[in-house]
Amino acid sequence: MLLLAAAAGLAAAGQVLLKLGADGRQSLMDFVNVRIGAGLLLYGMGTLLWIAALAREPLVRVYAFTALSFVLVYLASVFLLHERLAPVAAIGVAFVLVGLYLIAG
Structure with a gap:
């Protein structure tokens, strides 16, 4: 459960950073910035934890954490x-x- 919560937290933080990095940008090169990079890194770390959770738990339980x-x-x-x-x-x-709560409980 802790692994899934951490994966969800990292993915969520990554999404917020992606939004901050993309906000107000227009040209393709504008999207190459620190916030986008950090967002991708956090999202990627969350994905790795997600995969680790998939190795240990049933998909039906893991997927509920989306x-x-x-x-x-x-x-x-x-x-x-x-x-x-x-x-x-x-x-x-x-x-x-x-x-x-009902699914994870």
């Missing part, structure tokens, strides 16, 4: 990037967490 990545990216979008959280979306995130 939901955790979704929730972490959503929360980071709201709290770090100051994107707007719609009340109905917050309810959806809560349902996703409940589903993850």
Whole structure:
């Protein structure tokens, strides 16, 4: 479980850095920057941990943790990037967490 949580956290952090590195860029060369590089590195590290988890756990259990990545990216979008959280979306995130708990439990 700790391996999956770490993989989800790294993937989510990578996604946030990819967004920060891509925001406002237009030409292809603009996407070659430190934030994009760091985002790819973190996302890649998360993928390696994900593969390690696949070697130890059933796919049905591991795959459920993609939901955790979704929730972490959503929360980071709201709290770090100051994107707007719609009340109905917050309810959806809560349902996703409940589903993850039911599958992982």
